[in-house]
Amino acid sequence: MRKRAGASFYIFLSLFIFVIMFPFLWVFLTSIKPTIEIFGGFNWFTSNPTFQSYENAINTRPLFLYMWNSIAISSLTTIIAISVASLAAYSVTRLPIKFKGTILGIVLAAAMFPQIAIISPIFNLIQGLGLRNSYMGLVIPYITISLPLAIWILATFFKKIPFELEESAKLDGATPFQTFRKIIFPLAAPGVFTTAILVFIAAWNEYLFALTINSDDNWRTVPVGLSMYQSQYTIPWGDITAATVIVTIPIVIIVLLFQRRIVAGLTSGSVKE
Amino acid sequence: MGKKKGFQLSESQLGYLMVLPALVLIAAVTLWPVAQSFWNSMFDYRLNDPTRNQTTLSYQIDLETYANNYFYIDRDLSSLEDEAEGTDLQPIVMQVRQDIDTYHEELTTLPEVQEQYEIVDEMVMNFEPVNDRDLRYSHLDNDFAEGYIDLLEDAQDTFTDSIAEIGDGDLESSLSQATATLASVDRSLIRPNFIGLTNYGKYLTDARMWSAMWNTVFFTVVSVFFELTIGLAVALVINRAFIGRGAVRAAVLIPWAIPTAVSAMMWNYLYDGQSGVVAHYFEQLGLISDASVLLSTGSGAMFSIILADVWKTMPYMALLLLAGLQTIPESLYEAAEVDGANKMQQFINVTLPMLKSAILVALLFRTLDAFRVFDLIYVLTGGGPANSTESISVYAYQVLFAQSNFGEGSVLSVIVFLAVALISIVFIKLIGSDLFDGKTGKN
Amino acid sequence: MRIWKKVLSGAVALSMVGVIAACGDNDNANETPVNDDPANDTENNVDNADNDGADNANNENDGEAEASEDQEEVTLTYARGQDATGATNILVEAFMEENPHITVEFREMPSDTGQSHDQYVTEFSAGDSTIDVFDADVIWPAEFAQGGYVLELDRYIERDGIDMDDYFEGTVDSGNFEGRQWAMPKFTDAGLLFYRSDIVDEAPETWDDLIEMASEYQGEEGTDYGYLMQANQYEGLVVNAVEFIASYGGSVLDEDQNVTVNSPETIAAIEKMIEIVESDITPGNILNFDEPATHTAFLEGQSVFARNWPYMQAMTEDEDQSQVAGNVEFALLPAGDEGSAAGLGGWMSMINRNSEHPEEAWELLKFMTGPEGQKITAIEGGSAPTLRDLYEDEEVRDAAPLFADEEFVNTLENAVPRPVSPIYPQISDLMQIELSRALAGEITAEEAAENMESSIESALAE
Structure with missing residues (x-):
């Protein structure tokens, strides 16, 4: 683990990355082909690369608006879900409360029902609250969908943090809440950031609720927006691949920003198992 | 705070x-909503059928339909009476007419119905739709409702029998007209649609349900297995220190960042028998006999779905496991190295045991998700060919939305729930004390 | 008496809307709207004053300002799938010009028919009133009517004197359920046989001719396949099957909702389908083919024959995407024992029962499905009108070569509908499964027919 990687490692890695990336690479290569070259023939590179598809993707539909909606909804979901989930996870793992198993069980049970079966009741609820075609209309269901996963993962992380640290803080006169904020939360940072990415991308990817609840074009999110490029009998692959490439960029940036935090949390010095 | x-x-x-x-x-x-689904699953509840579009334990009346059709009943019965003059039928028709009048009289003077009926009746006469549910439906007393329904049904039976006896002619057409109107009035009286566990019996003996269940289990086991092994390998790799690690981490996550609805479409394009590049290379590599088998045969389609799912969700697994790896203190590896353990031994004796709870939680949630797989199959194959890739969620979706059958769709959802709950219990037993221990519990 | 008076005065007020709309462009100084109900009058004025949106419409139409003052400003929401041709915008603008007091907002639905169906069902069953008017696939009206999602149109049709005989009978029937009209036909579609005129001189007469010709000419001019159809497990498979079944004289349901699918005719038809799918003339993955796959392969020049909807005709001529431009002709689908049959497609328009503005919604519906609206849809969007007379119209005939083709118009008029039933989605689902299994070789045609009969019967009995 600590050894420097050798050349064979890099070769293996590059091959692996290539295989993983191939579908996406193909999407990119398709996006710069002229329409008539998209089907027929398996040429990797076109001799006439064009950005026409990108122009179309941006002009035919409000792609940047979809992205903005998605970013807003996913960020709100992530922030709220992580706050609520870390409180609950902390309480379940560190505080002397009863029914821990029951609580975790109930939380998990919420993730066991097929989502398609609860779309109608949730639609009625959101409609009743007058939240259709708004950010909150999607944020509320998304939070609840991501809570079980978030609580469980955070619980496993909090669990790993030794009690000694907490106890010494307590001796210094810290309240449980302070302990949570000053000691547990920073120590569990990799878990928290990992969970944040998971929640963010889950919200970013969600399709059926977004389709049903936010049916106004001004409030659509990326997955629904992308599916709107096709019409009844035609699928403009050029536009869709171009749009796919564009919407993937913010995710890559977010992951690049977060990835340092994913691995920089626990240091061996402070943790003794 | x-x-x-x-x-x-x-x-x-x-x-x-x-x-x-x-x-x-x-x-x-x-x-x-989950509780509602349990409740709904015990009713014959169909959105697209006005006599069954709500769950009810008692008799109700749809006043709008009733008022609308009662308007015609007098007309149709009196013209039938004229046609039937001199035949055996005439007294019967007269009797029916009188009885219906009596019941109608009683209905419209019931204290809980009277006022409501007047409003609805006026709206109907003005061709205004009654969209307020509270106004449109009213509860009825069981005895009264059953009596009225018996009357209407007996009359329909009698008339239908007479139609069979009498040949074509004016009388026949009046009869069928009257029967149709009676049936419409009959339909406005809503029966309790509680059926208990009947639908469970129906679906537990339904071959299609079991084949969907089998497809789901197969898909779940195979795809989660590959996601776990590949995901673990990837997590170990990107946990190492090497140049460009950040970029590699981001790259590995890309498949997961493409929405399923889009990636399913994309894979459809890649698997296409004529122009799909993946299908093409598989054929070239000799993995498949012909580019066209990927989506057009049952096993090819199942393979395609699993490959697409592994590709898409492996990063999720890798990320979860990577996070778990972070919690393993370096000191443990150092100690192992001092003891002379090689890489493999370190992996088996240090990494795996320390990663146990992370792996189990990741497996648990992946299994829950995989078992409920919907988007991917719905977009990629629609359940075909010949239903060989239909998952239980896709089946439930068909029944719930395409057929608007909320009772039976809920039954299928509950079956998914029970199956998933069973799996979860097994996992929780395995995770067990790790997570549920009290304050003193340590690894 | 009281009721009749209301109806009458309402009708008078409404017919004024019609008159005003009809005279929109004329100078009608003498026309001052008559309204014999003073209470109504003041109420409307108040509404007008309150309504900010009124300004726009009135300013743009100074000449009609006087007329529209009496009418409440109304905003309608019209929903339909994506329209790449832009015809919908032109259509809606033309309507708003004629009805300045009505603003139409456009709500785009998923272009996947199944998904938009599910979306409508979710919204309507929740009693949502956002959508006022919407486009419906020909297979929906019975289901939506029974579900109580849509408004009955008979009294409007009667009041405004619309003659349903002007429309193609099949399209009107699709919008009829239990003797009442729930949907107005907007445009129609029928399956056609496309063929490569640089390879064959004439279209095959029968299915057997097709098989023979396809295997004979397959390979010429770079083609890989002889025939393409839609055999994926989805709605299109049912349309293809209905065409085969009708061409052999079979049917699925009769008029009294009896299941008639298990007949020698149907079995012969399914056997012919199996024969075609299993033969070498179709691609190995024909069981994945839907319309886009069909046109993609056909435009690439991969096949001699193909069954598709008329939309493909314009595509074959577009050199940007077609490699066979100028070499494509179309004809009736091949005949079985009972002649040729084309499956009925196309779209209807309906009104949400919960709409807060049913009268205005009807005006929009009437406009869109009337001669003026259908003409716009035909010319701008290339969709085939459902009004017989429009095929005599020069502009329509010039818009697309198909519309001037008598054979095509006959095909449209005689297209065979899919079974009309409130539980059509379920029937379709059951048919798709059995047909798909039969085409995959898992069961025989007889078994498919038997299974369809028993499963549809038990579905209807529930």
């Missing part, structure tokens, strides 16, 4: 307070 309060609250009170928001949200947005 909290700081000041924290001093006043005991630790356990604070604990409950901290769990509360999560539980309230989950209860309101998820558990409540």
